[in-house]
Amino acid sequence: MQPFTFQTVPQIILQSGAAARLGELLSQRYPVGRVCVITDAFLHRSGLLAPALDSLRARRWQVQVVDDVQADPPEHVVETVAARARDFGTQVVLGLGGGSSMDVAKLVAVLLAGPQPLAQMYGIDKVQGERLPLVQVPTTAGTGSEVTPISIVTTGATTKSGIVARQLYADMAILDATLTTGLPSAMTAATGIDAMVHAIEAFTSKRLKNPLSDHLALLALRLLSQNLVKACEDGQDLPAREAMLLGAMLAGQAFANAPVAAVHALAYPLGGRFHLPHGLTNALVLPHVLRFNAEAAAGHYAALAEVLVPGVQGSDAAKTAAFIARVEALAAATRLPLRLRDHGVGEADLPLLAADAMQQTRLLVNNPREVAEADALAIYRRAY
Numbered sequence: 001m002q003p004f005t006f007q008t009v010p011q012i013i014l015q016s017g018a019a020a021r022l023g024e025l026l027s028q029r030y031p032v033g034r035v036c037v038i039t040d041a042f043l044h045r046s047g048l049l050a051p052a053l054d055s056l057r058a059r060r061w062q063v064q065v066v067d068d069v070q071a072d073p074p075e076h077v078v079e080t081v082a083a084r085a086r087d088f089g090t091q092v093v094l095g096l097g098g099g100s101s102m103d104v105a106k107l108v109a110v111l112l113a114g115p116q117p118l119a120q121m122y123g124i125d126k127v128q129g130e131r132l133p134l135v136q137v138p139t140t141a142g143t144g145s146e147v148t149p150i151s152i153v154t155t156g157a158t159t160k161s162g163i164v165a166r167q168l169y170a171d172m173a174i175l176d177a178t179l180t181t182g183l184p185s186a187m188t189a190a191t192g193i194d195a196m197v198h199a200i201e202a203f204t205s206k207r208l209k210n211p212l213s214d215h216l217a218l219l220a221l222r223l224l225s226q227n228l229v230k231a232c233e234d235g236q237d238l239p240a241r242e243a244m245l246l247g248a249m250l251a252g253q254a255f256a257n258a259p260v261a262a263v264h265a266l267a268y269p270l271g272g273r274f275h276l277p278h279g280l281t282n283a284l285v286l287p288h289v290l291r292f293n294a295e296a297a298a299g300h301y302a303a304l305a306e307v308l309v310p311g312v313q314g315s316d317a318a319k320t321a322a323f324i325a326r327v328e329a330l331a332a333a334t335r336l337p338l339r340l341r342d343h344g345v346g347e348a349d350l351p352l353l354a355a356d357a358m359q360q361t362r363l364l365v366n367n368p369r370e371v372a373e374a375d376a377l378a379i380y381r382r383a384y
Helices: 018-029 041-046 050-058 075-088 099-111 185-203 211-233 238-257 262-274 278-293 298-308 316-333 347-357 373-383
Strands: 011-014 034-040 062-069 092-097 134-138 150-154 160-164 172-175
Touching: 011 018, 011 238, 018 050, 018 092, 018 134, 018 172, 034 041, 034 050, 034 075, 034 099, 041 062, 050 062, 062 075, 062 099, 075 099, 075 150, 092 099, 099 134, 099 150, 134 238, 160 262, 172 238, 185 211, 185 238, 185 262, 185 278, 185 298, 185 316, 211 238, 211 298, 211 316, 262 278, 262 347, 262 373, 278 316, 278 373, 298 316, 347 373
Parallel strands: 011 172, 034 062, 034 092, 092 134, 134 172
Antiparallel strands: 150 160
């Protein structure tokens, strides 16, 4: 067996209604003090956070809510949120929302703990020092950000950059499916497919794949594939929502240790240039990247087929074909528009997207098959 290292969040709580006990849960771990809740304006205005905020105040936590987060947060938003949290005298940072809110919370926790500027953190293991106490509470079942050491920041008009460091692992992740029951069908679909991509790419990762990440990825994919359509069709189906939330978290643990690859590398330029939601961009390129990888990853895809298509028979190539067909069928069943042209992407944009994808070297190195710029362009054309 190859040596490997596995890291994750030390405390994970899955319980419907746990958000209404947030004050109690934080008080069990930290001295009561000043907590900065990082979220977005829509969630704050919706009232969804009220039970969590009431619970914190009932336990005498002093609470600051910063709801400046936006999707694909740019650097200036991260720095603005950090400045407000610093002025408040924050002692505990709490990310409450989707992946963007949790990504910003991670960076605020490290920015407040030391003098290192954000610009010096991009890349792998560039964060210096430690961080403030950090708790994550997801309101979508997709990114797995609550258990990953990764933050994605928009660093230019059309570019995103990643920060990957052990300091970004939270102390505690709290999974409460009642926070996800109101999620619209399209967002449920996009975030759910995003989580499936995390499981698939972790299982096929060329670097750092290991027995623990494999086990988590397989379990995640089973939960997600069995509950995605149910959650899309009935947003109040709490067992399906809870299964999706658990599946997304398990997939997050998997890809935090066996990193994602070409699906994400080709998805990021679509988000950067067209401001499309991250989960949707993954869904748009997923089947086309799977077909590109099929020969190189046939053994791994065959194993995944046994999860998605129980009783599948035949050679690895036949199982791989069945796996890709099942992934496409699941995506189609969510009723998401799945062509690039459906989302404002023009055919003339495809060469620019391919060139942008080549900049995602942190991700491409993990792909089971090497991707050249001409390959990326061909994949985008098939997705168009």
